[in-house]
Amino acid sequence: MPQVKHQMNAVLDTHDKETVANWPEWFRDQQAAALADYEATPAPTRKDEPWRFSNIAALDLTAFQTAGPVASEGRLINASQGLEKFSAKLIFGNNVLVHQDTESLPQGVVLKSLEVAARENEELFRTYFMAQPVELGSHKYAALHKARLTTGAVLYVPKNTEIALPIELFHWVEGENASVFPHTLIVCGENSKVTVIDHFKSSDNKRAFACGVNDLHLERGARLTYIAVQDWSRESLAFHINSTIVGRDACSTALNANFGGGFVRGESLSRLVGEGSRSEMLSLNPMDGQRQIDQRTLQDHIAPHTSSDLLYLNALDDKARTIFAGLIKVGKSAHKTDAYQKVRNLMLSDEAEANSMPGLEILADDVRCTHGATAGEINEEELFYMEARGIRQSDGRRLIVNGFFQSLLGRLKSESLRVYLGRMISEKLGIRGRPDY
Amino acid sequence: MSTTTKPEIGIDRSVGDFRYDVNYEFDAGTGLSAKTIDYISEVKNDPAWVREFRHDAYRKFLEKPMPTHWASNDLDNIIFNNIRYYLSQGTQPKRSWDDVPEEMKLTFERLGIPEQERKFLAGVEAQFDSEAAYSNIKAAVGEQGVIFVGSGEGLAKHPEIFRKWFGKVIPTGDNKFSALNSAVFSGGSFIYVPPGVKVKHPLQAYFRINAENFGQFERTLIIADEGSEVMYMEGCTAPKFETATLHSAVVELVAMKGAKIQYVTVQNWSPNVFNLVTKRGLAHEEAEIKWIDCNIGSRLTMKYPGVVMKGRKARGEVISIALASDGQHQDTGAKMIHAADETTSNIVSKSISVGTGRATYRGLVHVPKHLKGCKNNTECDALLISSKSRTDTYPAITVRGQGNSCQHEASVSQISAEQIFYMQQRGISEGAAMSLSVNGFVNDLVQQFPMEYSVELKRLIEIEMEGSVG
Numbered sequence: 059m060p061q062v063k064h065q066m067n068a069v070l071d072t073h074d075k076e077t078v079a080n081w082p083e084w085f086r087d088q089q090a091a092a093l094a095d096y097e098a099t100p101a102p103t104r105k106d107e108p109w110r111f112s113n114i115a116a117l118d119l120t121a122f123q124t125a126g127p128v129a130s131e132g133r134l135i136n137a138s139q140g141l142e143k144f145s146a147k148l149i150f151g152n153n154v155l156v157h158q159d160t161e162s163l164p165q166g167v168v169l170k171s172l173e174v175a176a177r178e179n180e181e182l183f184r185t186y187f188m189a190q191p192v193e194l195g196s197h198k199y200a201a202l203h204k205a206r207l208t209t210g211a212v213l214y215v216p217k218n219t220e221i222a223l224p225i226e227l228f229h230w231v232e233g234e235n236a237s238v239f240p241h242t243l244i245v246c247g248e249n250s251k252v253t254v255i256d257h258f259k260s261s262d263n264k265r266a267f268a269c270g271v272n273d274l275h276l277e278r279g280a281r282l283t284y285i286a287v288q289d290w291s292r293e294s295l296a297f298h299i300n301s302t303i304v305g306r307d308a309c310s311t312a313l314n315a316n317f318g319g320g321f322v323r324g325e326s327l328s329r330l331v332g333e334g335s336r337s338e339m340l341s342l343n344p345m346d347g348q349r350q351i352d353q354r355t356l357q358d359h360i361a362p363h364t365s366s367d368l369l370y371l372n373a374l375d376d377k378a379r380t381i382f383a384g385l386i387k388v389g390k391s392a393h394k395t396d397a398y399q400k401v402r403n404l405m406l407s408d409e410a411e412a413n414s415m416p417g418l419e420i421l422a423d424d425v426r427c428t429h430g431a432t433a434g435e436i437n438e439e440e441l442f443y444m445e446a447r448g449i450r451q452s453d454g455r456r457l458i459v460n461g462f463f464q465s466l467l468g469r470l471k472s473e474s475l476r477v478y479l480g481r482m483i484s485e486k487l488g489i490r491g492r493p494d495y
Numbered sequence: 496m497s498t499t500t501k502p503e504i505g506i507d508r509s510v511g512d513f514r515y516d517v518n519y520e521f522d523a524g525t526g527l528s529a530k531t532i533d534y535i536s537e538v539k540n541d542p543a544w545v546r547e548f549r550h551d552a553y554r555k556f557l558e559k560p561m562p563t564h565w566a567s568n569d570l571d572n573i574i575f576n577n578i579r580y581y582l583s584q585g586t587q588p589k590r591s592w593d594d595v596p597e598e599m600k601l602t603f604e605r606l607g608i609p610e611q612e613r614k615f616l617a618g619v620e621a622q623f624d625s626e627a628a629y630s631n632i633k634a635a636v637g638e639q640g641v642i643f644v645g646s647g648e649g650l651a652k653h654p655e656i657f658r659k660w661f662g663k664v665i666p667t668g669d670n671k672f673s674a675l676n677s678a679v680f681s682g683g684s685f686i687y688v689p690p691g692v693k694v695k696h697p698l699q700a701y702f703r704i705n706a707e708n709f710g711q712f713e714r715t716l717i718i719a720d721e722g723s724e725v726m727y728m729e730g731c732t733a734p735k736f737e738t739a740t741l742h743s744a745v746v747e748l749v750a751m752k753g754a755k756i757q758y759v760t761v762q763n764w765s766p767n768v769f770n771l772v773t774k775r776g777l778a779h780e781e782a783e784i785k786w787i788d789c790n791i792g793s794r795l796t797m798k799y800p801g802v803v804m805k806g807r808k809a810r811g812e813v814i815s816i817a818l819a820s821d822g823q824h825q826d827t828g829a830k831m832i833h834a835a836d837e838t839t840s841n842i843v844s845k846s847i848s849v850g851t852g853r854a855t856y857r858g859l860v861h862v863p864k865h866l867k868g869c870k871n872n873t874e875c876d877a878l879l880i881s882s883k884s885r886t887d888t889y890p891a892i893t894v895r896g897q898g899n900s901c902q903h904e905a906s907v908s909q910i911s912a913e914q915i916f917y918m919q920q921r922g923i924s925e926g927a928a929m930s931l932s933v934n935g936f937v938n939d940l941v942q943q944f945p946m947e948y949s950v951e952l953k954r955l956i957e958i959e960m961e962g963s964v965g
Contacts, residue, residue: 107565111893390882405897408865412895418888420907423879427907433862433894434901 080173080208082180092204099198108195111381111413112352116295116321122267124206125152125236133261138228140255141478145223151230151261153208153238164219172210172241182214186245186275190301194325194354199297203239203269210241215250215280224253224283224475231268231290232261240270246280246308253283253472258298260291260318268296276308278332283311285475287482289318292347298324306332306361313340313470315479316351317486324353330364330392339368342463344486345378345410355384357399359392368399371466373459374410383415386429390421399429404436404462406455456487526576529553532678535581539647539681542654552667552677559671567824569795573769578741580679580712636694641725642687643698646714649685656687660718664747664777664803672797673773676712676745683713683744688723688754697726697759697945715746719754719782726757728945740768742793748776748784752806755783761948763792763955766823770796775830778838780806787943789816789952790825799857801830804838811840814943818956819852819884828857828890829873833899837868844875845937848884858890860901867898875905878936880929930957 081089101117102109128134128151135157138149146169149157155171163169168179176183192200211227229240242256260266268290276282290296296319302310316322328337343351357366372380382401403412414431436458444454463483467476524531532553536546561570636643642653650657667677688694719725742764750756756776764770770793776784786800802811813829831840846854856875877886888905910932918928934941934956941949 408896414892423909431903435897
């Protein structure tokens with residue numbers, strides 16, 4: 059194995075004084091500690107259980123640098139098109155907030171950049187910002203994220219507030235070897251309801267480094283739908299570290315759609331801390347070329363009467379490689395837990411490789427936990443059926459893959475989300491026209 | 496049913512809890528060093544290559560780290576220097592029943608191998624501590640050309656077959672404990688079944704530990720030549736001791752073209768035994784290897800029987816039952832390595848965790864590139880009896896390329912309170928109802944065991960469950 063340097067010298071040495079200065083003094087101290095933590099934490103090896111089957115060589119950060127200003131903010135703002143109707147939009151380009159549209163949000167809702175919130179909503183920031191230890195392997199990279207963070211989004215939805223239309227957040231990266239550190243912090247107050255879409259995009263085809271973290275907190279009875287649409291350039295290296303804390307009777311639905319990235323490491327933790335809470339964890343990953351995705355998940359049942367449901371779908375073409383390691387953990391007092399976990403791999407080529415490690419750790423007895431993992435190929439009969447009706451085999455294959463992913467969208471309640479994501483899947487698979495839902 | 500009022504389940508271990516004083520002729524003392532290995536080699540009159548093999552393995556054992564980065568930290572409680580690596584009453588295995596000392600016969604009697612059973616069993620290779628104390632092959636089997644001897648005798652008398660496969664399925668450095676076994680192995684069986692021979696009766700071996708702080712390191716090698724069939728049965732009980740005991744066996748199976756091997760284990764070591772076993776089979780074209788594995792005893796068992804399917808249409812199967820009672824950790828599973836087209840494998844694992852017991856399933860399924868038509872099916876079901884029980888499932892499945900299919904399903908549940916209530920209403924005691932329920936849970940697997948074993952297993956489960964409710 060080649061010797062890999064995990065230091066990210068260029069990024070760490072160059073300090074952009076202007077943006078750093080926006081943080082309050084106490085947070086800059088925390089950043090210095092995080093940097094020391096990053097440097098002191100050994101780089102992962104494949105012998106570390108959380109990195110089993112992973113591609114350690116892909117973690118070489120030496121080439122990456124701090125992202126400079128984007129060439130044209132206007133161009134990014136124009137390109138930040140998501141849903142037709144939305145309630146608010148923030149756009150970040152290379153770690154800088156370039157656009158903010160929050161006027162139509164209901165009274166009391168806070169949606170602002172992180173560094174502003176650190177000053178104006180200090181208590182909220184201190185309580186929730188990266189409050190969860192990173193347990194799924196990327197502690198080192200989360201420390202790097204914190205050390206190099208310049209901005210991000212904070213959303214606070216007050217008690218009993220419902221935001222009907224989705225909030226959209228765009229995180230752009232631009233330039234060769236540019237590094238971005240997107241962050242999204244969402245706090246849903248009691249019985250609030252909101253939908254948030256995080257868009258992660260490259261404005262060019264250049265190789266970039268993204269190291270993102272999000273913190274989602276749902277208080278009693280809250281409902282959150284969180285969609286991450288990851289579409290970094292095909293060469294990029296990306297970390298996405300998510301943690302979701304679900305309070306009593308609250309319900310979280312999170313979908314990670316990974317369309318881009320060369321090597322993507324995703325860590326998603328859902329902690330069910332309140333009775334009656336529920337978490338749905340979904341992911342769809344159309345993989346091709348030499349792209350790799352390494353996903354680690356934890357469904358952590360702490361309180362009794364909680365439920366979680368995970369469904370990850372991978373389609374693997376060319377030399378694509380996927381790693382899924384999921385764990386359902388049921389604590390001693392989490393009786394009446396109902397947990398489900400499933401990963402399905404659709405193998406489309408002879409060179410693709412799927413690794414699945416669905417895990418269970420059960421310490422309570424009155425539970426129902428099931429998990430499953432499958433790997434299979436396209437059913438020849440289905441292809442034949444389509445061929446018999448004049449659909450070429452290559453088109454038939456695409457249609458089947460499309461159907462495979464579209465099936466997952468049925469889990470989303472909002473039709474506009476289903477249509478938007480459905481169209482995006484079809485587009486990425488090269489299918490024209492509106493698919494049949 | 497409330498989880499707090501659930502009765503505790505204890506286990507009556509007195510069934511296998513007995514020992515007899517034995518005067519050992521050879522004793523390597525406690526601790527492990529190059530000298531210990533020389534001592535064993537001398538006592539066993541090893542040929543030079545075996546001595547070299549042992550020393551090489553010992554070096555590998557020292558190099559290998561303890562696998563605690565993924566396995567239980569309880570392994571750190573094994574003090575290698577406090578273990579006896581070799582005890583023996585003599586190097587020649589006994590040939591006839593009359594030669595077996597009276598006190599050993601008593602031991603076998605309590606284990607349930609009465610003298611008369613010989614009539615039903617093709618041959619009994621009963622291991623008493625390190626050396627095979629008794630070995631008697633029924634004439635019929637011998638006439639068919641089947642070799643069934645202790646591993647020491649095997650390597651001395653049949654080196655041409657033995658050496659070809661010994662250490663080939665499980666390399667010395669496979670893991671720390673296979674290296675340890677390779678360094679100090681003694682006892683175990685060597686079986687060779689000639690082409691086309693179908694051994695009608697199962698071949699049996701009983702193993703026992705009967706000295707404190709003494710580890711057993713048996714080494715078994717079974718070769719089934721083209722088109723032959725054989726079933727091997729291994730059962731263990733062990734007396735209770737106060738200090739930890741280590742058991743670390745290596746079992747290698749080789750099934751040539753079209754051959755079938757079934758390997759049946761019932762493990763019931765006393766709850767102070769570390770049972771760290773490496774078992775693997777190599778299946779050639781259209782061959783079939785089936786591991787039927789039941790783990791009831793020991794303090795910590797780590798055992799993942801595997802099959803390397805090397806030839807086209809080879810088939811591997813693991814049927815596993817684990818019962819983890821108070822203080823026990825059954826860390827069991829299976830490994831299926833597909834290395835040829837159209838190979839199929841099947842893993843069915845059922846575990847029951849009782850009291851503070853912990854059952855872990857660890858699995859590995861590997862389908863490499865450019866293979867076609869490989870299939871794997873894995874099912875793991877876990878039953879939790881009390882609120883302090885624990886169960887884990889850690890499978891790892893790698894599939895490269897299309898044209899293969901793998902599926903893994905696992906579920907965790909508890910005994911249905913309704914079922915228990917239903918039975919109680921009909922006058923069945925809670926304990927009996929629990930044991931019926933548990934027996935129902937594992938019934939389809941128990942039936943795959945040979946008749947004597949399945950009867951014994953059912954009784955064992957009944958005893959363990961019934962004595963516990965009160």
